[in-house]
Amino acid sequence: MNPYIVANESRFLEELFALLRIPSVSADAKFADHVHTAADWVKDALLKAGATHAEVCQTPGYPIVYGETIVDPALPTVLVYGHYDVQPADPIELWTSPPFEPVVKDGKIYARGSSDDKGQMFMHIKALEVMMQTTGLPCNVKFMIEGEEEVGSANLGWFVAQNVERLKADVILISDTAILSNENPSITVGLRGLSYMEVEVTGPNRDLHSGIYGGAVGNPINVLCNMISQLVDQDGKITIPGFYDKVEDVSVEERTEMAKAPFDEAEFARDLGVDGLAGETGYSAHERVSIRPTLDVNGIWGGYTGEGSKTVIASKAYAKISMRLVPHQDSAEISQLFQKHFESIAPDSVKVKVGYHHGGQPAVTPTDSVAYKAAAMAFEEAWGKTPIPMREGGSIPIVALFERELGLKSVLMGFGLNSDAIHSPNEHYGIFNYLKGIETIPLFFKHYAELSK
Amino acid sequence: MNPYIVANESRFLEELFALLRIPSVSADAKFADHVHTAADWVKDALLKAGATHAEVCQTPGYPIVYGETIVDPALPTVLVYGHYDVQPADPIELWTSPPFEPVVKDGKIYARGSSDDKGQMFMHIKALEVMMQTTGLPCNVKFMIEGEEEVGSANLGWFVAQNVERLKADVILISDTAILSNENPSITVGLRGLSYMEVEVTGPNRDLHSGIYGGAVGNPINVLCNMISQLVDQDGKITIPGFYDKVEDVSVEERTEMAKAPFDEAEFARDLGVDGLAGETGYSAHERVSIRPTLDVNGIWGGYTGEGSKTVIASKAYAKISMRLVPHQDSAEISQLFQKHFESIAPDSVKVKVGYHHGGQPAVTPTDSVAYKAAAMAFEEAWGKTPIPMREGGSIPIVALFERELGLKSVLMGFGLNSDAIHSPNEHYGIFNYLKGIETIPLFFKHYAELSK
Numbered sequence: 001m002n003p004y005i006v007a008n009e010s011r012f013l014e015e016l017f018a019l020l021r022i023p024s025v026s027a028d029a030k031f032a033d034h035v036h037t038a039a040d041w042v043k044d045a046l047l048k049a050g051a052t053h054a055e056v057c058q059t060p061g062y063p064i065v066y067g068e069t070i071v072d073p074a075l076p077t078v079l080v081y082g083h084y085d086v087q088p089a090d091p092i093e094l095w096t097s098p099p100f101e102p103v104v105k106d107g108k109i110y111a112r113g114s115s116d117d118k119g120q121m122f123m124h125i126k127a128l129e130v131m132m133q134t135t136g137l138p139c140n141v142k143f144m145i146e147g148e149e150e151v152g153s154a155n156l157g158w159f160v161a162q163n164v165e166r167l168k169a170d171v172i173l174i175s176d177t178a179i180l181s182n183e184n185p186s187i188t189v190g191l192r193g194l195s196y197m198e199v200e201v202t203g204p205n206r207d208l209h210s211g212i213y214g215g216a217v218g219n220p221i222n223v224l225c226n227m228i229s230q231l232v233d234q235d236g237k238i239t240i241p242g243f244y245d246k247v248e249d250v251s252v253e254e255r256t257e258m259a260k261a262p263f264d265e266a267e268f269a270r271d272l273g274v275d276g277l278a279g280e281t282g283y284s285a286h287e288r289v290s291i292r293p294t295l296d297v298n299g300i301w302g303g304y305t306g307e308g309s310k311t312v313i314a315s316k317a318y319a320k321i322s323m324r325l326v327p328h329q330d331s332a333e334i335s336q337l338f339q340k341h342f343e344s345i346a347p348d349s350v351k352v353k354v355g356y357h358h359g360g361q362p363a364v365t366p367t368d369s370v371a372y373k374a375a376a377m378a379f380e381e382a383w384g385k386t387p388i389p390m391r392e393g394g395s396i397p398i399v400a401l402f403e404r405e406l407g408l409k410s411v412l413m414g415f416g417l418n419s420d421a422i423h424s425p426n427e428h429y430g431i432f433n434y435l436k437g438i439e440t441i442p443l444f445f446k447h448y449a450e451l452s453k
Numbered sequence: 454m455n456p457y458i459v460a461n462e463s464r465f466l467e468e469l470f471a472l473l474r475i476p477s478v479s480a481d482a483k484f485a486d487h488v489h490t491a492a493d494w495v496k497d498a499l500l501k502a503g504a505t506h507a508e509v510c511q512t513p514g515y516p517i518v519y520g521e522t523i524v525d526p527a528l529p530t531v532l533v534y535g536h537y538d539v540q541p542a543d544p545i546e547l548w549t550s551p552p553f554e555p556v557v558k559d560g561k562i563y564a565r566g567s568s569d570d571k572g573q574m575f576m577h578i579k580a581l582e583v584m585m586q587t588t589g590l591p592c593n594v595k596f597m598i599e600g601e602e603e604v605g606s607a608n609l610g611w612f613v614a615q616n617v618e619r620l621k622a623d624v625i626l627i628s629d630t631a632i633l634s635n636e637n638p639s640i641t642v643g644l645r646g647l648s649y650m651e652v653e654v655t656g657p658n659r660d661l662h663s664g665i666y667g668g669a670v671g672n673p674i675n676v677l678c679n680m681i682s683q684l685v686d687q688d689g690k691i692t693i694p695g696f697y698d699k700v701e702d703v704s705v706e707e708r709t710e711m712a713k714a715p716f717d718e719a720e721f722a723r724d725l726g727v728d729g730l731a732g733e734t735g736y737s738a739h740e741r742v743s744i745r746p747t748l749d750v751n752g753i754w755g756g757y758t759g760e761g762s763k764t765v766i767a768s769k770a771y772a773k774i775s776m777r778l779v780p781h782q783d784s785a786e787i788s789q790l791f792q793k794h795f796e797s798i799a800p801d802s803v804k805v806k807v808g809y810h811h812g813g814q815p816a817v818t819p820t821d822s823v824a825y826k827a828a829a830m831a832f833e834e835a836w837g838k839t840p841i842p843m844r845e846g847g848s849i850p851i852v853a854l855f856e857r858e859l860g861l862k863s864v865l866m867g868f869g870l871n872s873d874a875i876h877s878p879n880e881h882y883g884i885f886n887y888l889k890g891i892e893t894i895p896l897f898f899k900h901y902a903e904l905s906k
Contacts, residue, residue, distance in 0.1 A: 027761035088763055091660070151761055178665070192664060196762045205726030207544070207877040210749045211645060211847025212631070214777050215741035216721070218731035221750040221772075222681065229682035232675065268669070273658030276801030278671035288668035296663045297674040298765050299756035304773060308480035308604055309649045309810040310541060311775060311848075312751050312876050319674075320757060322764060324667050348729030357762040394664025395764075423765050424660040 002439050004134050009435060013109070015045065016122050016434070019084070020102040020111040026062060026085035026151045035147050038084045039063045042125075042145050049125045050132035051143065057163075059155035062147030066166070069128065070140045076452045077140040078445060079169035079408065081398060082121025082176065083149035086113035087423045094425035108428040115429035116422035120175035120415060121145060123434060127441035135442065138449035142169055149176075152196070152358020153398055160405045170452070171371040172402050173444065175437060177392055177414030182432065184262055185383045187375055188412035190290065190391030191399055193325030193362035195335040196298075199342060200353040201227070201317045208313040218349025220317040221302045227345055227352075228319060231295055236280035236288075238295045238323070240341040246328045250291045258286060261388055271419065289393035294324040320357070324393060331359035331397075360397015363410075370451045371411045377451075378413070378443035382436060413444060455892050457587050462888060465579050466562070468498065469887070472537070472571050473555040473564040479515060479538035479604045488600050491537045492516045495578075495598050502578045503585030504596065510616075512608035515600030519619070522581065523593045529905045530593040531898060532622035532861065534851060535574025535629065536602035539566035540876045547878035561881040568882035569875035573628035573868060574598060576887060580894035588895065591902035595622055602629075605649070605811025606851055613858045623905070624824040625855050626897065628890060630845055630867030635885065637715055638836045640828055641865035643743065643844030644852055646778030646815035648788040649751075652795060653806040654680070654770045661766040671802025673770040674755045680798055680805075681772060684748055689733035689741075691748045691776070693794040699781045703744045711739060714841055724872065742846035747777040773810070777846060784812035784850075813850015816863075823904045824864045830904075831866075831896035835889060866897060 005012070024038035025031040039056050046054040046067035054067035062085065070077075089099035089112045097103045102111035109119065124143070131137050144167065146156050160167060177188040203220035204213070233239050263286040269277055279288040288294075302317030304310035325334055339354040346352045366372060367389050379387040392412075399410045415437035421427045458465070477491035478484040492509050499507040499520035507520035515538065523530075542552035542565050550556045555564035562572065577596070584590050597620065599609050613620060630641040656673035657666070686692050716739040722730055732741040741747075755770030757763035778787055792807040799805045819825060820842050832840040845865075852863045868890035874880045 027763065028759065088757070088759060090757070090759065094659075150763075194664070194764070196764070198762075203725075203727060206547075206874060206879075208725075209847060209876040210747075210751060210775060211647070211777055212845070212871050212875075213725075213742060214749050214846060215745055215747040216730055216732045216738040217725060217727065218729070219749045221753050222685065222748075223731075225678040225681040225750065225753070228675065228678040272656075272661070272666075272670060274656060274670065274802055275804075276671070277669055278676075278800065278802040279669045285669040289666060292668055294663075294668040295675075296667045296672045296766055297678065297756065298663060298763060299758045299767070300674050300678070300770065301754045301758040303750065303752035304541070304543070305752045305754040305771075306481065306541065306543070309651075309773060309775070310480065310603075310751060310876065311647070311649070313749055314752070317753065318758075320762060322663060322762070324664055347731065349727055349731040351728075392665070393667060394662060418665050421659060422665075423662040423763065426659075 001435065002130060004130050005435055005438055012126050012438065013431065016119060017102045019118050019122060020113055021100055023100045024085050024147065025088050026148050027088050035062050035085055039065050039147055042084050043067070045125050046143060049129040051128065057159065059159050061155040064147070064156070064159050065143065065145040067143040068141065069137060071137045072140070075139050076449060077142060077169040078448065079142045079144060079167060079172045080124045081172055081174045082124060082145045083117045083147065084121065084145050085147040085150050086118065087116070087150050091425060096426055104431065107431050109431060109434070110426060110428045112427050114427055115416040115420040116427065117149065117176045119429040119434055120437065123175060123415065123437035124441060126438045130438060131442045131445060138445050142167065154358065156398055157401055157405065160401065164406065167406055169408060171448070172408050172410040174396065174410050174412050175414050176396055177412045178416040178418045179414065180262060180388060180390065181417065184388060185379045185385055186388040186390040187372065188392045188414060189367055189389045190364045191362060191396050192393055193329060193331050193360050194322060194395040194397060195325065195331050195338060195359045196322040196357040197335060197338055198320050198355045198357055199318065202315060202351045203349060204313065204315055207315050210311040210313045213313055217313060218347060219313050220350055221314055223347060223350045224302065224317040224319060227342065228297060230345055236278070238293065240337050242337050243334065246330065247293060248327045255287065259284065261286065261390065290391040291326060293326050293329060295321065297321050324395065325362045327362045327364050329362060331361055335359060360395045361400030363399040365399070365409055365412060369409060371409065371448060374444050374448035374451050375411045375413045377447040378440050381443050382440040454888070455583060457583050458888055458891055465891065466884065469572060469575050470555045472575060473566055474553055476553045477538050477600065478541050479601050480541050488515050488538055492518050492600055495537050496520070498578050499596060502582040504581065510612065512612055514608040517600070517609070517612050518596065518598040520596040521594065522590060524590045525593070528592050529902060530595060530622040531901065532595045532597060532620060532625045533577045534625055534627045535577060535598045536570045536600065537574065537598050538600040538603050539571065540603050544878060549879055557884065560885065561883050562887070563879055563881045565880055567880055568869040568873040569880065570602065570629045572882040572887055573890065576628060576868065576890035577894055579891045583891060584895045584898060591898050595620065607811065609851055610854055610858065613854065617859065620859055622861060624901070625861050625863040627849065627863050627865050628867050629849055630847070630865045631869040631871045632867065633715060633841060633843060634870065637841060638832045638838055639841040639843040640825065641845045641867060642820055642842045643817045644815060644849050645846055646782060646784050646813050647775060647848040647850060648778065648784050648791060648812040649775040649810040650788060650791055651773050651808045651810055652771065655768060655804045656802060657766065657768055660768050663764040663766045666766055670766060671800060672766050673803055674767055676800060676803045677755065677770040677772060680795065681750060683798055689731065691746065693790050695790050696787065699783065700746060701780045708740065712737065714739065714843065743844035744779060746779050746782060748774065750774050777848065778815045780815045780817050782815060784814050788812060813848045814853035816852040818862055818865060822862060824862065824901060827897050827901035827904050828864045828866045830900040831893050834896050835893040
């Protein structure tokens with residue numbers, strides 16, 4: 001391990017803890033002040049780490065923190081992207097320690113955002129400090145840290161379009177993904193896209209007594225359940241007409257390659273505490289979470305949900321439904337197909353409204369680029385292993401956005417683990433991963449500068 | 454109208470308002486003090502109205518108010534049943550005036566419980582007063598007013614069994630049902646039973662990120678929707694094996710008689726604001742809500758239900774599901790059939806728990822009894838019309854309980870309207886119905902005494 005990191009380990013942890021204590025939940029307006037506080041904190045941290053310039057850039061939503069250190073215009077420039085906002089902490093009662101009071105247990109930092117993405121983002125700020133204090137910067141570096149990633153990066157496209165000149169770079173470096181395991185480091189080369197919808201089903205114009213009216217009216221909860229159940233068939237195929245039209249059939253070669261990656265389905269099921277897995281017929285669990293699209297209900301509610309019982313037929317029922325997309329599905333098109341289909345299957349006993357929360361395009365990144373090679377060499381040097389190129393199931397819609405707006409490819413050099421429980425209670429991040437990330441990032445800069453010569 | 458009622462109309466309303474101001478919600482423990490307050494209030498009201506004895510009888514749950522006036526052991530005795538507890542007020546935001554601050558609009562009293570059952574129950578206390586102050590009591594009267602009707606009358610059976618001697622009577626009189634309309638008074642002769650269940654579906658042992666895991670795990674919300682959708686087929690038939698085994702096929706004669714009752718399906722749909730009705734193939738809407746059993750989801754919840762979006766696969770999803778039963782289905786048996794079936798259709802990607810909230814037996818009351826005839830004559834005298842015998846969709850499980858424990862038939866002389874929005878926001882009760890009920894009840898006592906001679 002780099003001796004500077006060893007010497008500063010406890011301070012690096014304390015600084016991250018300070019950031020984790022700010023409950024910067026972007027999805028819930030009552031945390032708005034904290035989201036702004038986190039932005040200011042990141043700007044200050046950039047300046048302290050050695051950025052020659054940093055500022056909080058206002059947007060129509062939450063601000064984007066921009067920072068840079070330009071050592072020589074002739075050198076290549078790395079644009080680091082990350083986000084300082086976090087997912088809501090609920091269900092809060094399932095946390096074993098308060099989500100915004102980080103604690104260390106078994107070598108892991110427990111806090112909302114510890115992995116996604118404050119911990120991973122802050123590694124880059126500390127890597128900047130490491131380079132500034134030791135080797136110096138082998139490349140120019142720019143930072144673009146946003147506060148709306150968890151709510152669909154609504155204003156990032158606007159910001160990027162307004163700042164094309166300032167954001168000029170040679171590659172984008174992002175740590176917001178996972179490695180296979182600490183024994184099997186990997187680099188994410190594919191990401192699924194997303195269409196996130198919300199539906200409202202209205203039956204009668206008021207809540208009704210289920211005895212007096214039951215049997216003769218379309219119960220919106222039953223109807224919603226029926227409609228949801230029709231969206232995926234018994235083979236796990238999504239039934240929305242046109243949904244698969246643009247889905248890329250992954251080649252036998254790539255599937256054979258994927259099958260070599262360590263992915264133990266029995267262990268996967270055991271970790272989740274389930275007796276059986278589920279999903280699309282004809283694909284392995286590893287394929288189902290990476291190269292195949294999905295449809296999941298993320299939330300459902302309607303009627304009486306309190307203590308005890310109430311014999312009511314609700315007027316309305318709701319669900320949040322999202323689809324993960326694969327190359328070359330288009331998020332806007334899929335959202336429209338969903339809406340059209342959902343409306344078409346509604347019986348005349350109800351009215352439906354379909355709304356759109358957010359989305360993102362799927363992306364695949366090349367493995368033959370200079371940047372990928374530099375990332376692989378950085379892993380080899382720090383971890384002693386060649387990283388495995390992996391497709392991942394999550395979405396980082398901004399990868400497609402950056403390619404479109406800035407003409408730049410991204411390298412997804414994440415250091416998290418899928419078991420970090422991101423978006424769940426008891427999110428955590430290994431101290432090993434945090435420090436190893438801070439060690440690996442400067443090596444990427446070094447190899448990228450050398451390979452770019 | 455009875456001149457005593459005319460002279461005391463405004464006081465009769467004020468007294469009811471005082472009772473309606475007590476938020477005696479039995480389903481929610483935080484209203485417990487108010488439920489007890491309502492019991493005390495009813496006891497005092499009985500004594501003021503002329504009961505020679507009244508007391509608040511403790512039970513393992515909320516108390517039962519007992520009262521009586523025995524004028525002559527040789528006279529027949531009428532046992533009045535009612536309840537002083539009310540449904541929860543939620544969704545409270547849909548009320549146009551606060552649920553526990555009664556107001557009169559367009560001749561109707563708006564408040565939770567105004568119809569179900571405080572308004573209808575209190576008519577009997579005022580009818581006692583009317584008789585005591587005018588004609589005297591032609592029968593003995595006993596009152597049994599409970600505080601757990603809206604949560605399944607859990608302790609009523611216990612109380613009745615302990616007080617068989619004290620509750621001795623010739624007939625039970627209950628006002629907790631509706632008439633067809635103010636132009637078409639009716640008497641309820643059939644009631645559906647109820648089995649009220651709660652289900653919990655558990656998928657993974659923690660909330661998961663829908664990108665990382667989506668596609669390979671059974672999403673408990675999707676699974677719950679699939680399972681619910683399987684409970685009722687496309688013809689509106691409930692699919693639980695054995696569910697219909699004991700359902701009585703109502704005779705062609707009775708169905709023909711029913712079809713003569715004024716029930717306008719187009720008006721029914723218009724009132725509910727729906728373009729189409731729903732239900733079991735082969736039955737009219739009127740039949741579907743009265744002589745046929747049902748399965749309705751009364752509440753559903755799971756995953757992220759807050760503002761915005763969260764890309765989560767929930768660990769658990771829940772639903773409250775109730776079935777209305779018809780003669781001769783058995784509530785306990787149906788609950789068991791439901792549980793067995795629901796467990797049997799669960800895929801191995803989830804675990805399910807099925808719990809039981811409460812239930813009640815269906816009941817049919819005779820139309821050839823002295824009590825029914827007395828009720829019909831009372832309606833004829835007060836309303837100028839012969840009441841129509843009607844089967845109603847709701848459940849009053851205590852009708853079967855009283856028959857079993859006390860050997861007594863009930864007369865269901867309700868004065869509400871189905872449009873009273875009981876169990877819904879903006880519950881109301883017509884002042885006309887309230888006063889007409891107070892007028893009709895003493896006439897029942899008169900005719901019942903005469904016919905019993």
